[in-house]
Amino acid sequence: MRAATCAWERKPVSKQNDFSIAKAAPGAATRMLAARVLAQVFTRGRSLKAELAWALPKLADTRDRALLEALCFAVLRRRSTYDAALQAWMQKPLSARDADLRTLLMVGFAQLDVLELPAHAALSATVDAARALGRERQAGLVNAILRRAQREGFPEQPARDAFPAWLAEAVERDWPQQAEAIFSASLQPAPLWLRANRQLGGRDKALAALAEAGIAAEASPLSADALRLAVASPVNQLPGFAEGALSVQDLSAQCAADALAPPAGARVLDACAAPGGKSAHLLERDPSLRLLALDIDARRLARAKDTYARTGVGEHVQTQVADASDTAAWWDGTLFDAILLDAPCSATGVIRRQPDVMFHRRAEDVEALVGVQARLLEACWAM
Numbered sequence: 001m002r003a004a005t006c007a008w009e010r011k012p013v014s015k016q017n018d019f020s021i022a023k024a025a026p027g028a029a030t031r032m033l034a035a036r037v038l039a040q041v042f043t044r045g046r047s048l049k050a051e052l053a054w055a056l057p058k059l060a061d062t063r064d065r066a067l068l069e070a071l072c073f074a075v076l077r078r079r080s081t082y083d084a085a086l087q088a089w090m091q092k093p094l095s096a097r098d099a100d101l102r103t104l105l106m107v108g109f110a111q112l113d114v115l116e117l118p119a120h121a122a123l124s125a126t127v128d129a130a131r132a133l134g135r136e137r138q139a140g141l142v143n144a145i146l147r148r149a150q151r152e153g154f155p156e157q158p159a160r161d162a163f164p165a166w167l168a169e170a171v172e173r174d175w176p177q178q179a180e181a182i183f184s185a186s187l188q189p190a191p192l193w194l195r196a197n198r199q200l201g202g203r204d205k206a207l208a209a210l211a212e213a214g215i216a217a218e219a220s221p222l223s224a225d226a227l228r229l230a231v232a233s234p235v236n237q238l239p240g241f242a243e244g245a246l247s248v249q250d251l252s253a254q255c256a257a258d259a260l261a262p263p264a265g266a267r268v269l270d271a272c273a274a275p276g277g278k279s280a281h282l283l284e285r286d287p288s289l290r291l292l293a294l295d296i297d298a299r300r301l302a303r304a305k306d307t308y309a310r311t312g313v314g315e316h317v318q319t320q321v322a323d324a325s326d327t328a329a330w331w332d333g334t335l336f337d338a339i340l341l342d343a344p345c346s347a348t349g350v351i352r353r354q355p356d357v358m359f360h361r362r363a364e365d366v367e368a369l370v371g372v373q374a375r376l377l378e379a380c381w382a383m
Helices: 015-023 028-044 048-058 062-077 079-089 096-113 119-132 136-152 165-174 179-186 202-212 251-260 277-285 298-311 363-381
Strands: 192-196 217-219 226-229 246-248 267-270 290-295 317-321 338-340
Touching: 028 048, 028 062, 028 096, 028 119, 048 062, 062 079, 062 096, 079 096, 079 136, 096 119, 096 136, 119 136, 165 179, 165 363, 192 202, 192 251, 192 277, 202 217, 202 226, 226 251, 246 277, 246 298, 251 277, 251 338, 267 277, 277 290, 277 298, 277 338, 290 298, 298 317
Parallel strands: 267 290, 267 338, 290 317
Antiparallel strands: 192 226, 192 246, 217 226
16 A cells, blocks of 8 residues: 555656756766755655656766765755755845755755865855756856855754644654654664575675675664664675675664564565565565565565565565455455554654655645555454
8 A cells, every 4th residue: 555655757857958967067967966856856746766766877976876865865854944044145035936046055055064075166066067057147146155155154953943843743742752852863864774684694694794895784683684884885885785685674674574473384464565675574584484465556566576586585475466455356365374564654754764755744644644554454454
């Protein structure tokens, strides 16, 4: 049941835009792409993940790709601060037609404020990006605003101000003692957690391979397969990732296998399986499980199949596109020994990984999702 939260599809970029990226001065293309991605997120409600999937392949250098991601995440986390700065420093407010210019200025702010890049390089590349965006007439304005940011810096604002009012009020109502800690933690970069595949050597072998590759990692006492990297690394640089020995999965998600703990050979249902990490984990621990992976979204389930294939558990899992709550359409009436229900949710608990959630989610979305969750739970309880 993921259709309600499925990312929007983005139309292919025009050849003209591709040409402008290719012709941009060194460093400018990254800033220009960051501004375009953020403009899509802010003005059209696009998913950051989907926009980055479009933008990242346009940069050949992995360092530029990492910078693009870092810029986007920094701006999303500091948007309220940067909005306040622009309101104070701009003599004339930017119009809706200036979305890319507004986000480019924020990209410039993030370089000085969060990433602490050398000011001369940040200013030069951002001004070049303004020209590449067709904003030649505003290049001087971009330079002046960024120089002011360099001189004056940004006033600190309460972490709560980054959140929409409805969400901030809900957090304060439900967790009055922890609210400030929740706001602050949600705006921090998330650590990179890995899951070691027991069928391909397990955690000790994975730790040794990472150490040999010069990647610092530590085992977690909270889950037997979990590893935490000291510094995030691209997955294509992780030894054994392509072969399925390692997968990226948060610690909390890995704890689902510990909580379910099905007996050997059990008949198991993963009712909302995509993208497949939790069911792959269960099968890595016990290939004898008879596991059925359902998802309502065929495209997402196809990606789950890729996960199963990469981790070597594909032959042990049956997949089916189906709405888990519509049992008459797919269930054969045979009871399951264990059911994993990772129901659709608001994603407000993973804002540090998906900061765009703060700007996309509405209070009414939560109410609708509660109904979906209740329907799924009622159906699964009977099975």
